[in-house]
Amino acid sequence: MSPTLDEIRRAPKVLLHDHLDGGLRAETIVDLARECGYDRLPTTDPGNLRQWFEEASDSGSLERYLETFDHTVGVMQTRESLVRVAAECAEDLAADGVVYAEVRFAPEQHTTTGLSLDQVVEAVLEGFRIGSEGRGIRVGTLLTAMRHMARSMEIAELAVRYRDVGVVGFDIAGAEAGYPPTRHLDAFEYLQRENAHFTIHAGEAFGLPSIWQAIQWCGADRLGHGVRIIDDISVAEDGTAKLGRLAAYVRDKRIPLEMCPTSNLQTGAAPSIAEHPIGLLRRLHFRVTVNTDNRLMSSTSSSMEFAKLVEAFGYDWDDLQWFTVNAMKSAFIPFDERLALINGVIKPGFAQLKWQP
Numbered sequence: 001m002s003p004t005l006d007e008i009r010r011a012p013k014v015l016l017h018d019h020l021d022g023g024l025r026a027e028t029i030v031d032l033a034r035e036c037g038y039d040r041l042p043t044t045d046p047g048n049l050r051q052w053f054e055e056a057s058d059s060g061s062l063e064r065y066l067e068t069f070d071h072t073v074g075v076m077q078t079r080e081s082l083v084r085v086a087a088e089c090a091e092d093l094a095a096d097g098v099v100y101a102e103v104r105f106a107p108e109q110h111t112t113t114g115l116s117l118d119q120v121v122e123a124v125l126e127g128f129r130i131g132s133e134g135r136g137i138r139v140g141t142l143l144t145a146m147r148h149m150a151r152s153m154e155i156a157e158l159a160v161r162y163r164d165v166g167v168v169g170f171d172i173a174g175a176e177a178g179y180p181p182t183r184h185l186d187a188f189e190y191l192q193r194e195n196a197h198f199t200i201h202a203g204e205a206f207g208l209p210s211i212w213q214a215i216q217w218c219g220a221d222r223l224g225h226g227v228r229i230i231d232d233i234s235v236a237e238d239g240t241a242k243l244g245r246l247a248a249y250v251r252d253k254r255i256p257l258e259m260c261p262t263s264n265l266q267t268g269a270a271p272s273i274a275e276h277p278i279g280l281l282r283r284l285h286f287r288v289t290v291n292t293d294n295r296l297m298s299s300t301s302s303s304m305e306f307a308k309l310v311e312a313f314g315y316d317w318d319d320l321q322w323f324t325v326n327a328m329k330s331a332f333i334p335f336d337e338r339l340a341l342i343n344g345v346i347k348p349g350f351a352q353l354k355w356q357p
């Protein structure tokens with residue numbers, strides 16, 4: 001019997017790729033816009049607004065997809081709004097059965113009314129603390145630098161400054177084509193010298209050169225999306241696969257792929273769930289993880305991403321546990337803490353679901 005959406009919601013899940021400014025509740029956007037006088041929302045009806053985000057994000061282009069963030073970022077410019085959005089994020093993830101999450105956002109985008117980068121980070125950390133308390137979830141924060149801007153070194157330093165109080169890593173995001181990761185090489189080299197962890201959005205809207213740079217020039221610990229790694233894999237008619245040197249390196253080194261199936265359909269990175277590279281990459285035992293990217297824009301959740309994969313690929317509980325353990329192994333928190341979650345929470349949780357009458 002394949003796992004149902006309701007059962008999947010009860011499974012202990014791990015989420016490594018989720019944007020804070022891509023996961024707001026529509027009601028909250030409307031409230032915050034009213035409070036801060038933001039008057040550019042396409043509609044102030046929460047139901048219509050939710051639908052607007054989903055449709056506007058479904059353009060087949062990453063650049064157009066990213067335009068919708070003007071509205072979420074636009075209402076996240078005060079300490080109170082950042083605390084609220086982060087607290088609700090933790091609550092929503094916990095309600096979906098996520099036990100460990102790494103949520104990312106770009107501090108540099110939240111300073112238009114005068115907050116300092118430190119104040120922005122402190123507000124978000126406070127919100128995650130409030131929203132996680134007593135809900136059986138742990139939330140780590142990733143600080144993102146925008147790849148078209150030139151503040152990555154500052155943001156990398158910010159991530160190191162807050163590493164002991166909830167920030168677990170660093171990322172770059174934004175339009176990929178025209179903005180290769182090597183533009184930010186100084187930031188990545190600094191993080192490596194500081195023994196800090198980072199992931200890079202690569203191989204989503206641009207191909208193998210972006211993935212190659214992220215890994216071999218910048219030293220990324222994980223890849224955000226990384227779907228285009230399939231351009232370096234050829235599959236014969238009998239199903240046997242031949243890996244090129246880069247794909248082989250990614251698999252041999254167990255470099256985690258933060259895959260986000262629904263988001264990829266919207267930005268045109270994959271044609272359908274059934275044809276999504278995740279099917280092949282899972283079969284070839286790449287270290288694949290399953291993520292939401294932007295729950296608002298994609299109208300999704302961790303459970304829904306899993307449910308779609310179950311439907312398209314016939315995955316069972318063992319597959320879902322494999323994705324989940326992969327994600328926990330790939331988290332940026334210390335090894336002993338990852339192990340404790342795998343053995344103390346994830347394996348017992350899945351065992352209970354697998355053996356229920």
Ligand SMILES: O=c1[nH]cnc2c1ncn2[C@@H]1O[C@H](CO)[C@@H](O)[C@H]1O
Nearest residue numbers: 019066069104105106144173174201
């Ligand atoms: O899938 C994606 N690819 C690249 N950039 C993204 C994606 N989703 C969101 N952002 C960008 O990351 C910023 C910080 O969270 C968002 O404001 C958005 O511009």
Ligand SMILES: [Zn+2]
Nearest residue numbers: 019201224293
């Ligand atoms: Zn992303």
